[in-house]
Amino acid sequence: MIFHKQNCLNLIYLIVTFVAIIGFICSISYYFSFNNYFETQCLIKNITYPQTLDSEGDDLWQSCKCGDNCYIDRPCVRLYTTDYY
Numbered sequence: 001m002i003f004h005k006q007n008c009l010n011l012i013y014l015i016v017t018f019v020a021i022i023g024f025i026c027s028i029s030y031y032f033s034f035n036n037y038f039e040t041q042c043l044i045k046n047i048t049y050p051q052t053l054d055s056e057g058d059d060l061w062q063s064c065k066c067g068d069n070c071y072i073d074r075p076c077v078r079l080y081t082t083d084y085y
Contacts, residue, residue, distance in 0.1 A: 043082070047079055048077070
């Protein structure tokens with residue numbers, strides 16, 4: 001009976017280890033594909049940025065939480081392009 005329980009535990013450990021290895025390989029492959037950037041030239045058609053310090057009603061400011069009961073607005077610069085070379 002004890003031998004049977006040990007075999008079941010070994011099988012469970014094997015399955016958990018196999019799933020962990022597959023998960024690790026998938027996360028590593030996702031990481032390398034996510035950071036696969038390449039430099040290219042493009043033509044910037046338009047740039048929008050906040051031109052006043054008043055952030056009320058302006059979507060060019062993003063709110064950021066900096067702690068308990070602490071919020072700060074930071075500027076958002078947007079670059080628009082249509083042509084790639």
